[in-house]
Amino acid sequence: MASRRTTHDVAIVAMGCTPFRDHWNSSADDLLVDAVQECVGSLPDVTLDDVDAFWVGTQGSGMSGQTLARPLRLTGKPVTRVENYCATGSEAFRNAAFAVASGAYDMVMATGVEKLKDSSYSGLSAVFPPADGTDVDWTAPAGFSLLAPAYQAAHGIDEGEMRAAMTRVAVKNHANGARNDRAQFRRAVTAETVERSPRIAGQLGVMDCSGVSDGAAAAILVRAEDAHRYTDRPVYLRGMSFVAGSGAGLAADGYDFTTFPEVVTAAREAYEQAGVTDPAAQISLAEVHDCFTPTEVVLMEDLGFSARGKAWRDILDGRYDLDGALPVNTDGGLKSFGHPIGATGLRMMFECFTQLRGEAGPRQVPDARLAVAQNLGGQPGSCVAFVAVLGNER
């Protein structure tokens, strides 16, 4: 078996998430302190001393576990810094979950942070090791924009239909973000605004791209059997999988840019652990990695929500709207909530946590029971993928 559910079940008992913003007056340290204090503060009887071990995910806003230990002045605690492209926040969560499930610790915290707005550039500013200069200097939107022409060609869809589906993703996610005080962009946008935005890469304009912002998020995890000591409404981790792609999609012929095989594998494993046999029917809501609008189109198929070649149609039919059959990115997604890399995976968990506890207010999905959090990084053909299934029942 490729992966299995942990021997001990894991539950999230508390979470925190800063608003995602241009936080000109907050550092990565400040944002981490804010997210951690909100998280711990939601449990009346718990202090940071009760947390046995910590994980902090950041793509480029700090080095080592001291990224978290220093701002919080943690004393004598193990803190691990992780990095896994844009799935960094999920990676912090995954390792923290394994730590409680193993019995090594009773209570752990996963955190993620990114401070993107201190650079004068709008976008990511990753620093790569010295190289031979033969790699295309991809922008992130350029890499992901390869999905659209390939998807159109594979499924016989014209550019106008693809454009309409991509526009609908942006409009939907902004409409959801407009109902969320923590989102970076809290305004609905029109299709015209999306389609008239300045071109960035291929068919993608600025309004097809996720928001570049600062933010942090945090979660406290315990073993499921301990969860009710801390909260009446824990959220249980039902299944979780992570795949680091081999990069073969860019290194050998064959891959066709209409899917993320890494996501397909991770989803299959997570669903199996969670006992999900028909995701399109069983999942109440999903937080997915809408870094660029065509990514969300393809993910609807990779996650088993739409048949191959049909996601664009389902999107246009409103299936993934807030009042649709399977609401996707109810908090606004990367598109509208924003995408501070290291925090994003945990921000997705935060929305699932909020929805499954029935605390999502104006964007609450009725009778939410099972949620998917799907996070990825890299680019089509060479990516890392995380999928988790969370539920309000064990």
Add this chain to the structure above:
Amino acid sequence: MPEQPGIDAYAAYLPAYALDDTRLDPTGPARDGGRTRGVAGYDEDAVTMAVEALRHVAADTPAGRHLLLATTSAPYETKTSAGVVHEALGLDPGVTALDLRGHRAGASALDLVLRGVATAALADVRTTRPGAPDELAQGDAAAAFAGGGRAAVLLARAGHTTELLDRWRLPGERHDRVWDERFTAEILVAAGLDAARRALAQASLDAVDEVVVSSSNPRAAAALRKALGGTGGDASVERATGFTGVAHPGLLLAAALDEAEPGQTILLLSATEGADAFVLRVGDDVRAARGGPTVRAQLAARQRLGYGRYLRWRGLLDVQGPARPASPAPAAPPMHRRAGWKYRLEGSRCDACGRVTTPPGRVCASCGVAGSGATAVSLRDRTARVVSVTRDHLTTMPEPEVAIVVADVDGGGRLSAYVTDVAPGDVRVGMPVTPVFRRLWTTDSIHNYFWKLRPAPADAAPGKDTADGQ
């Protein structure tokens, strides 16, 4: 060493762009037309054009010969540019890579080829100040020659050295300064006639079938063509390309060889910083000796370039680019370790499954088997098909947008690459493309050379591009 001094193989390389209008204000009156210059792409320089010219004629250069790069526009001041060309061609390490500088270097490189000691590329990128009277009279091109006798044999040669302040430029300066050409023409014509007469006498010929004259000084060129009875073929190529500097005698000779019949005699006279005259007899295998397309075909396939783009490409107009960091400078050890990939586009073919991995790696990307001795396979002469395409509107290159594709190589292998010499909007899924050696960018004073893709020749519509605007 060839037994017979002469030219075994030759090639010309003309960049894809032609400039025929240098008005800063295109709403103003048109100038007297008729002149066009060839323009190297923003991603080309003497090194990349030399590689393109040499790639089909130099592969078999034997150890002991020299690989010469003659240019007045070497990309590096002190580093040997021919070394990059040598690596890209995958020549034997026993072939010495050497740069020749100065305006006479083209004729001298040709001389050394004809003597059987060298394979040479003559390549130049030439600019003037915007608005200079000879702005359209200069041009960019390359030509390549390998020694031997297939294309032509050398009957006689003569040189004439004279010190002359004709065209000059200090290190760091962009454009040549030029002395009054009425003075220099007189000196160059005298030197040219002296060299030509001595060479013809030595060859025991009163006349030749074709006269080819190249001169940095257009008055001298016209006078010499008239005096020596040329047919004007050289002048007509020059009106389309401009004077291409060091490359010019090679380019005009290549154009003459394209059309020459076996047995015909050619006088090539270069009157630049003195004079060099060569008398050649065209070989029986001249058609087979040509590498790449003819000069005429390359001229017909060019696309028109607007003056603004030209100025931007040459750094003569400072245009605001995107808010994006410079593309990373390559590092010396990885470039050295991966020279096969970087310079020759060599992937690895898996011993177990036979599929190609790019960049080459120890473990096959298709089957996951760690190859003990995976075979290097060069993809540079293959055709590839576009799998998906995007247009980067935030490019750091001196263009509003560039096309980037993933393409599958016929016979195996996948490339992620920039596409060049085509409007980004014209690149489509399924389009055939072929590798071309280019300069991707220059960061921290390091030129980053690698392969791009351009539309495969079969896909180019001859004649269409010449009339199209941008």
